[in-house]
Amino acid sequence: MGQKLELVKNAAGRGIPAIVNGQQTVPYKGVGKHKPTGSKTAVPVRSCADYPADGNKIQPSLKAALEKCGLKDGMTISSHHHFRNGDLVMNQVFDIAAGLGVKDLVWFPSAAFPCHEPLIKHLENGVIHHIEGSLNGPLGKYASEGKMKGLAVLRSHGGRWQAVQDGEVHIDIAVIAAPTADSFGNATGDRGPSACGLLGFGLVDSLYADHVIIVTDNLVPFPCVPWQIQGNNVDYVVVLDKVGDADKIISGTTQLTKSPDRLYIAELTAKFVQAAGIMKDGFSFQAGAGGTSLAFAIYLKKFMQEKGVKARFIRGGSTKYLVEMLEEGLTDYILDGQTFDLEGVRSMRENPGHVNTSPFTSYNWHGKGNFASLLDVVVLGATEVDVNFNANVVTHSDGMMLHGIGGWQNCLFSKCTILPIPAFRNRVPIIVDKVTTLVGPGELIDVIVTERGIAINPLRQDLLDATRDSGLPIRKLTEIKTEVDDLVGGAPQKPRFTDEVIGVVKWVDGTVLDTIFKVRA
Amino acid sequence: MEAYTSGNRNSRSDCLIRFTPKSKGGIKIRMQSKVEKLYGRSITALAEKTLTELWVVNGLLEIIDNGALPFVLQARIEAAVKAALPDLGGESLPALQDHSLYHSTRDRFRRSRLYIPGIQPKLMLNAGIHKPDGIILDLEDSVPPAEKTSARYIVRNALRVLDFFGAERMVRINQGALGLEDLEAVVPNNVHTILIPKVESADQLKTIDQKIDEICLSCSRKEPVFLMPILESALGILQALEIAQASPNNIALAIGLEDYTADLGTQRTSGDNESFFARSMLVNAARAAGLQPIDTVYSDVNDTEGLRRSVEEAKALGFDGKGCIHPRQIGPIHQAFTPTASEIEKAQRIVMAYDTALEQGKGVVTLGSKMIDPPVVKRAHRTIDLAVASEVLGKNWKDQFPR
Numbered sequence: 001m002g003q004k005l006e007l008v009k010n011a012a013g014r015g016i017p018a019i020v021n022g023q024q025t026v027p028y029k030g031v032g033k034h035k036p037t038g039s040k041t042a043v044p045v046r047s048c049a050d051y052p053a054d055g056n057k058i059q060p061s062l063k064a065a066l067e068k069c070g071l072k073d074g075m076t077i078s079s080h081h082h083f084r085n086g087d088l089v090m091n092q093v094f095d096i097a098a099g100l101g102v103k104d105l106v107w108f109p110s111a112a113f114p115c116h117e118p119l120i121k122h123l124e125n126g127v128i129h130h131i132e133g134s135l136n137g138p139l140g141k142y143a144s145e146g147k148m149k150g151l152a153v154l155r156s157h158g159g160r161w162q163a164v165q166d167g168e169v170h171i172d173i174a175v176i177a178a179p180t181a182d183s184f185g186n187a188t189g190d191r192g193p194s195a196c197g198l199l200g201f202g203l204v205d206s207l208y209a210d211h212v213i214i215v216t217d218n219l220v221p222f223p224c225v226p227w228q229i230q231g232n233n234v235d236y237v238v239v240l241d242k243v244g245d246a247d248k249i250i251s252g253t254t255q256l257t258k259s260p261d262r263l264y265i266a267e268l269t270a271k272f273v274q275a276a277g278i279m280k281d282g283f284s285f286q287a288g289a290g291g292t293s294l295a296f297a298i299y300l301k302k303f304m305q306e307k308g309v310k311a312r313f314i315r316g317g318s319t320k321y322l323v324e325m326l327e328e329g330l331t332d333y334i335l336d337g338q339t340f341d342l343e344g345v346r347s348m349r350e351n352p353g354h355v356n357t358s359p360f361t362s363y364n365w366h367g368k369g370n371f372a373s374l375l376d377v378v379v380l381g382a383t384e385v386d387v388n389f390n391a392n393v394v395t396h397s398d399g400m401m402l403h404g405i406g407g408w409q410n411c412l413f414s415k416c417t418i419l420p421i422p423a424f425r426n427r428v429p430i431i432v433d434k435v436t437t438l439v440g441p442g443e444l445i446d447v448i449v450t451e452r453g454i455a456i457n458p459l460r461q462d463l464l465d466a467t468r469d470s471g472l473p474i475r476k477l478t479e480i481k482t483e484v485d486d487l488v489g490g491a492p493q494k495p496r497f498t499d500e501v502i503g504v505v506k507w508v509d510g511t512v513l514d515t516i517f518k519v520r521a
Numbered sequence: 522m523e524a525y526t527s528g529n530r531n532s533r534s535d536c537l538i539r540f541t542p543k544s545k546g547g548i549k550i551r552m553q554s555k556v557e558k559l560y561g562r563s564i565t566a567l568a569e570k571t572l573t574e575l576w577v578v579n580g581l582l583e584i585i586d587n588g589a590l591p592f593v594l595q596a597r598i599e600a601a602v603k604a605a606l607p608d609l610g611g612e613s614l615p616a617l618q619d620h621s622l623y624h625s626t627r628d629r630f631r632r633s634r635l636y637i638p639g640i641q642p643k644l645m646l647n648a649g650i651h652k653p654d655g656i657i658l659d660l661e662d663s664v665p666p667a668e669k670t671s672a673r674y675i676v677r678n679a680l681r682v683l684d685f686f687g688a689e690r691m692v693r694i695n696q697g698a699l700g701l702e703d704l705e706a707v708v709p710n711n712v713h714t715i716l717i718p719k720v721e722s723a724d725q726l727k728t729i730d731q732k733i734d735e736i737c738l739s740c741s742r743k744e745p746v747f748l749m750p751i752l753e754s755a756l757g758i759l760q761a762l763e764i765a766q767a768s769p770n771n772i773a774l775a776i777g778l779e780d781y782t783a784d785l786g787t788q789r790t791s792g793d794n795e796s797f798f799a800r801s802m803l804v805n806a807a808r809a810a811g812l813q814p815i816d817t818v819y820s821d822v823n824d825t826e827g828l829r830r831s832v833e834e835a836k837a838l839g840f841d842g843k844g845c846i847h848p849r850q851i852g853p854i855h856q857a858f859t860p861t862a863s864e865i866e867k868a869q870r871i872v873m874a875y876d877t878a879l880e881q882g883k884g885v886v887t888l889g890s891k892m893i894d895p896p897v898v899k900r901a902h903r904t905i906d907l908a909v910a911s912e913v914l915g916k917n918w919k920d921q922f923p924r
Contacts, residue, residue: 487646
């Protein structure tokens with residue numbers, strides 16, 4: 001149900017609800033402004049005397065393990081999304097909960113995928129009250145239509161860690177699917193029939209949940225080495241026939257684009273990185289999944305080879321293209337947050353330079369620094385940008401909420417953030433006067449590359465100076481906007497929203513950046 | 522009454538239009554669109570305006586839109602309406618944009634020309650950003666007979682609306698009478714060059730020139746309309762010189778090898794030995810008439826190496842350009858036509874020697890002990906221009922060249 005809520009204005013000028021899912025919110029205050037004090041969340045005290053001395057924590061079934069954890073009404077169940085669209089565990093978890101007559105659960109995944117569509121019936125029958133996590137595909141559509149009871153709370157990967165440490169989300173039971181584990185609960189993602197690379201998105205759950213269940217289909221004798229999840233944090237281990245569908249673990253967004261326009265944009269982006277002097281020995285970059293980002297990495301590699309330049313590290317999502325760069329000596333390290341294809345998984349297993357990281361090392365607001373701000377350049381996508389360089393990744397111009405935030409917000413802190421995006425998609429212009437949903441503040445977005453020119457944020461005089469004589473098509477963002485609006489027959493009508501709130505977008509520090517409303521039919 | 526259609530409901534950036542003429546009841550518009558929330562009102566308003574401009578007073582117009590740009594909607598509505606009511610006199614033209622007004626020149630480079638089917642607007646929108654030397658909006662082989670009128674209006678509107686970013690604006694017209702009707706749609710809209718398929722005689726060109734003159738007169742066009750005859754038959758090849766000399770507006774001769782080899786009773790092979798005679802004949806005829814010889818398209822989009830070899834062969838035979846069917850082919854074509862370092866150096870020395878001869882008032886250019894003939898000097902200038910255009914030689918290279 002969309003909710004009619006009282007709104008307060010935040011520092012970005014956006015109206016946001018004062019209370020979300022029963023909790024008081026903090027309105028966004030600006031970049032780097034919100035710094036809570038006090039202590040981080042702590043977990044209940046446990047004693048090893050309460051765990052089997054022989055280390056065998058295996059339970060006969062998932063149901064038995066959930067019952068042992070004291071599954072009951074209103075609990076928060078968490079999971080990671082390293083299996084992406086190939087997850088076979090979470091639908092079972094909520095089927096079991098339904099069988100036990102449990103109601104009003106909150107699911108707190110790091111992301112949901114189309115394979116979780118069956119959970120809609122549990123949202124309908126009251127087993128799940130609401131979902132807090134990136135909603136992709138059918139669940140996003142369901143929430144967009146205002147059908148979910150609670151509000152969708154969209155957080156970045158780093159924001160998820162922050163929310164747990166702030167005590168904003170208390171995880172009662174973490175269900176961590178693991179491609180390989182031992183009976184003590186040590187677990188890894190880099191091997192086994194359902195290998196998915198790493199388990200970093202489940203790390204915070206393993207550290208902070210009241211109860212932790214490891215679910216595996218590849219039990220090895222103690223010790224499971226290397227361990228990415230430490231058994232000392234684990235309560236129970238469950239063995240299933242299959243935890244993940246290997247074919248669907250490979251992300252659909254990791255296909256190289258064939259579109260000549262997108263290839264052109266990718267090449268232009270790589271040329272910009274070279275011309276701006278960013279591509280030099282010892283530099284670092286991150287390029288996400290998505291066809292254009294992958295193509296960017298390939299063009300950049302070509303320029304690096306031509307100039308004899310070597311990177312110190314690349315931040316993953318790893319793909320076979322990044323693995324090739326590692327194995328060909330074009331970078332010393334891949335610091336990986338998730339593997340997008342099986343070559344990434346293999347490399348993580350075999351290459352000492354392919355390092356397993358987590359949102360704690362890379363993104364967390366409450367860490368003593370993180371890797372994202374060390375990056376020389378990061379290349380990301382967007383559904384919309386506005387003339388002030390603000391960007392949107394969660395809704396489309398028609399107002400529908402269709403994507404999660406992922407690590408996108410956290411990456412904006414790199415030294416140079418570039419969004420390569422087509423200037424229009426199927427008649428719909430991407431550059432607008434005001435983004436439908438504010439997800440990334442413009443002051444953190446440095447460059448927008450379209451097929452019709454490159455726009456540099458006026459705040460980055462250094463980049464403007466560095467590329468002035470590069471011969472690249474550097475233009476004003478408003479100029480590109482006018483050109484595209486003329487082509488597509490004017491700026492689009494605004495989508496019409498109801499006054500019912502269906503979700504909120506969190507900033508990386510836990511404050512509320514924007515509100516998502518239900519679209520009028 | 523029967524419904525008349527234009528378009529395709531499944532193609533991105535396109536639409537399906539269905540028009541049912543009525544004898545009374547006014548105009549009714551039904552619209553569904555992928556971008557309805559963003560452009561619904563704009564689509565309906567455009568449809569009303571288009572019908573008014575065409576003087577339609579009764580009928581049912583159904584629009585199933587998949588993100589078509591206004592110029593495409595307008596063209597398809599006009600095509601469907603005119604299929605139903607062929608006697609309508611009106612036209613519905615989108616506003617002519619300033620960026621559609623630039624001119625071409627007889628001697629410009631024509632290394633690459635990108636073919637785009639006249640019924641695929643989504644491929645037209647960004648074609649110019651890939652910087653081909655020419656963009657051909659095709660009305661001939663890539664357009665099925667039932668879509669000829671739709672394609673004609675789409676191409677006409679595209680010429681008025683789209684920015685091709687400096688590429689030469691070309692249209693390949695149909696053969697015969699249909700081709701003459703095509704001219705009426707494109708000549709008033711700043712088409713630079715007309716590609717004429719299956720030319721076999723000088724008379725064909727004269728008919729076309731005459732038609733173009735008539736249209737230019739009625740639309741007050743002053744700029745010439747250049748012609749690029751395509752020779753794609755045994756007879757065409759044997760008439761190459763006569764065709765090349767048939768029109769003062771000819772700027773190039775192109776060869777089409779698919780039809781030519783079929784006409785010979787053979788097939789294309791990878792070595793193209795079967796067409797060696799034809800290609801040489803065409804290069805000779807074109808050069809004799811002062812035209813650019815332009816090679817056929819390379820049709821395997823995925824074989825970049827094959828494309829490169831093919832362009833190098835074409836260059837060796839004397840061709841100035843090559844056709845392509847995908848933007849990905851443009852870069853390799855330009856690269857292969859880029860003069861090599863030794864070609865550039867030789868050309869530089871010749872140009873410098875020519876400059877020296879001019880300064881000293883000598884009629885004869887010499888390099889060392891060798892005398893250089895005027896065609897070689899001319900060729901050297903062309904090589905330098907191409908090197909500059911390909912960004913392998915600075916514009917002011919003479920400043921640094923040792924005298």
